[in-house]
Amino acid sequence: MVSTLNLCVQKKMNARLRIIICGGGIAGFATALLLREDHDVTVLEKSTMNQELGAAITLSMNASRLLRSSLARAGFDPVKARYVEAEKFQELHWKDLSVLLEWEMEMVTKKYNEPWWYFSRQDIHGELKRAALSVDGLGTTPHLELGADVDRVEVEGNIVHLKDGRTFTGDVIIGADGIHTTTGSSVFGQLKPVSSGLSAYRCMIPSARMRQNPDTAMLVDSAKVLMLIGPDRRIVAYPCSSWEFMNFVCIFPDDTERRQQWRTKVTVEEMVEQFRDFHPSVVKFLGMATDTGVWSLRDRDPLSTLVKGSFALIGDAAHAMGPHQGQGACQAIEDAEALRIVLKGATPEDVERRLIIFNELRVERVKTVIEYTREMAPKKTSETHVNHKTTQTYSDYYWRYKMTQEAVEAMNKHGFAMALIDPATGEISIT
Ligand SMILES: Cc1cc2nc3c(=O)[nH]c(=O)nc-3n(C[C@H](O)[C@H](O)[C@H](O)COP(=O)(O)OP(=O)(O)OC[C@H]3O[C@@H](n4cnc5c(N)ncnc54)[C@H](O)[C@@H]3O)c2cc1C
Numbered sequence: 001m002v003s004t005l006n007l008c009v010q011k012k013m014n015a016r017l018r019i020i021i022c023g024g025g026i027a028g029f030a031t032a033l034l035l036r037e038d039h040d041v042t043v044l045e046k047s048t049m050n051q052e053l054g055a056a057i058t059l060s061m062n063a064s065r066l067l068r069s070s071l072a073r074a075g076f077d078p079v080k081a082r083y084v085e086a087e088k089f090q091e092l093h094w095k096d097l098s099v100l101l102e103w104e105m106e107m108v109t110k111k112y113n114e115p116w117w118y119f120s121r122q123d124i125h126g127e128l129k130r131a132a133l134s135v136d137g138l139g140t141t142p143h144l145e146l147g148a149d150v151d152r153v154e155v156e157g158n159i160v161h162l163k164d165g166r167t168f169t170g171d172v173i174i175g176a177d178g179i180h181t182t183t184g185s186s187v188f189g190q191l192k193p194v195s196s197g198l199s200a201y202r203c204m205i206p207s208a209r210m211r212q213n214p215d216t217a218m219l220v221d222s223a224k225v226l227m228l229i230g231p232d233r234r235i236v237a238y239p240c241s242s243w244e245f246m247n248f249v250c251i252f253p254d255d256t257e258r259r260q261q262w263r264t265k266v267t268v269e270e271m272v273e274q275f276r277d278f279h280p281s282v283v284k285f286l287g288m289a290t291d292t293g294v295w296s297l298r299d300r301d302p303l304s305t306l307v308k309g310s311f312a313l314i315g316d317a318a319h320a321m322g323p324h325q326g327q328g329a330c331q332a333i334e335d336a337e338a339l340r341i342v343l344k345g346a347t348p349e350d351v352e353r354r355l356i357i358f359n360e361l362r363v364e365r366v367k368t369v370i371e372y373t374r375e376m377a378p379k380k381t382s383e384t385h386v387n388h389k390t391t392q393t394y395s396d397y398y399w400r401y402k403m404t405q406e407a408v409e410a411m412n413k414h415g416f417a418m419a420l421i422d423p424a425t426g427e428i429s430i431t
Contacts, residue, residue: 012113015347016040016140020160020170021151023177024050026121027332029128031174032075032142034340036132040416041142042168043132046177047150050129053293054239055202056247058086058225059124061399063330066337068114070426072126075137079246080119081127082242086116094230097279106118117257118223119380120204120240120247124329146373147228150177152186155309156223171348173341176332179298181317187308193298196322196377199254200297201271202291204245204317216285220246228282233275234378235282236323250275250286251378254296297322302326302367307355312339319366324376327369327398336401337426338362341407342419345430356412359405368397420428 017039019030024045032041059067067076075089086109091101109115135141149163152174160183175183184191190316210216219226233252233391240247252274269287277285300320306313314335321328338361342354372394408420408428421427 011366011417012146012212013357017171017343017348017351018042018169019172019174020044020158020168020174021174022153022160023175023315023317024129024144024182025052025176025178025315025332025337025374026125026128027133027358028174029125029174030071030333030336031078031176031314031339033128034070034131034136034336035052035343036142037074037138038340038344039172042170042213043057043142043144044150044162044168044391045114045144045146048147050144050146052125055249055293056059056118056120056204056238056245057124057329058116058118058238058326059330059333060326060405061109061112062401064117064124065114065424066333066403069424069428070337070340071131071333071426073138073148073425074232075131075134076126076127077131079132080103081119082123082240082244083117083119084223084239084241084243086225086238089225091229092228094228094235094278095383096232097228097281100229103153108395108399114399117223118238118240120245123241126259130211145320149307150182153183153311155187155311155338158310160387170356171310172343172351173319175311179300179316179320181313183311184313187311187313188305191300191303193300193320196251196297196299196374197255198251198297198322200252200295201248201250201266201274201292202295203248203250203268203271203286203292204240205248205288206283207239207243207246209288210285213288215281217282219285228278230378232378233278234280234324235275239308244413248286248289251297251323252393253378255294266292268292297298299370302363302370304363305359306362306366307359310355312355312358314339318362319370319372321370322377324378325369325373327373328388331366332370332399334365334401335362337403338407341404341411341418341428344411344428345416354416355412355428357407357414361407361410372397 019039021043086105151163226237236249315332342358417431
């Protein structure tokens, strides 16, 4: 017969926390997907459409490791997200297209035992959201509240106040509301993005069109991350959406005041003009774009803490960084996995102790990534020669990291007994 004490212990261990996630971007839905097994999750999203814009991201090995284990176990399907697997990395000189650096992806994907994937933002966001809200997933299906514009978080009492006056209460509140975080600013004081003095044009061009043109076919000869490195400007290109599109991000020094949305449309001519002195093939392929936007690149100084009471900050809200190392969303996915593990088996009473462990795991890591990313940003210069330092200088720090193992170890160190049953699925048991 099960004793009353045992039942109590069991009930405590099985307690499902009420978790409110503010923001339904990549960070918010990766976290909802991972937390739904053990907890009841509500996602509050400001917009009514909740759709990503036309641009792409690469998720390299520290993130694909998690996408293939814990997130896959929870229902994420990279095929549905229309991934393209990277084959090659190439840095070319802006003017003459001479090769500055080249390696087969295998060199690193074998070393770190994971693939490097490219996705369109719409596809990866759409798939994380689909899996997170699927009725067939693990645990309970999260509730998504659209048009829920968060005004502030009241840490005492764990209350989220919306601008329309509604309130939501949870055992844990997670701020995943991006670089202009309202939640973070309401808890830690105004968190201001810092202008990097750089902006980026983005455009997507159908790969089929590029293949047909002899001047641009070389760009689509393999699934490569292609970086055209100029002294002060940089173009990054790679395929996405099952090869339907080539994605271009064209970074340049920019002191003008721009709005901070990909939505800010500009003419293709403006973008081409900015890169007019690059090799003629580059000018040609940029001219093939039919639609382009511009984004002022900002980051934020690293925070000394990401938690307060039962509130935790994740994603760009916690660690906005430039795109120069392709780690922003990778770090958001690490955040989600760290939360899954520290909150495994949690009760409302021990949430704060557990979030302190989350903080220990994340503060130093994201601080270092922000610093490395800043070092790799293109700098304003009147020089015309390339002062070349490979963009992969800090790769080992990013890619060897195993968030699942690190978090389980940290929990054990702090007296929360748990074990990683299977690294391939990320399954954890509480021992
Ligand atoms: C040019 C460029 C290229 C990049 N390339 C890469 C790359 O290759 N690899 C990589 O890993 N990262 C890359 N990044 C970074 C990556 O895009 C971000 O780190 C990631 O998208 C952040 O996701 P997020 O969910 O934290 O924030 P967001 O995507 O900003 O989502 C925040 C969500 O919160 C919602 N929200 C905002 N305010 C409120 C509110 N008050 N109430 C409720 N909801 C709210 C928003 O509507 C949105 O849905 C790149 C970034 C840029 C700019």
